[in-house]
Amino acid sequence: MEDKLLTKYEVMDYLNISRRHFEKLVTEENLPIIKITQNKRYMRLSDLHRYLNTKMVNQPQESNSRITT
Numbered sequence: 001m002e003d004k005l006l007t008k009y010e011v012m013d014y015l016n017i018s019r020r021h022f023e024k025l026v027t028e029e030n031l032p033i034i035k036i037t038q039n040k041r042y043m044r045l046s047d048l049h050r051y052l053n054t055k056m057v058n059q060p061q062e063s064n065s066r067i068t069t
Contacts, residue, residue, distance in 0.1 A: 032047040
């Protein structure tokens with residue numbers, strides 16, 4: 001299966017972020033991009049999913065135990 005390449009605009013749309021926020025993620029959060037030229041950048045869909053999985057915060061699980069008083 002071929003890994004899809006997304007343009008930076010497709011990534012911005014997917015994440016619903018501005019270009020400024022995209023640049024911040026690239027420079028400060030190490031968003032994995034493929035830089036072709038100064039303005040031409042792509043990202044593998046699998047890399048985007050991997051990046052998002054590392055940034056997700058696990059929601060606390062509801063406990064089944066009861067507190068007795």
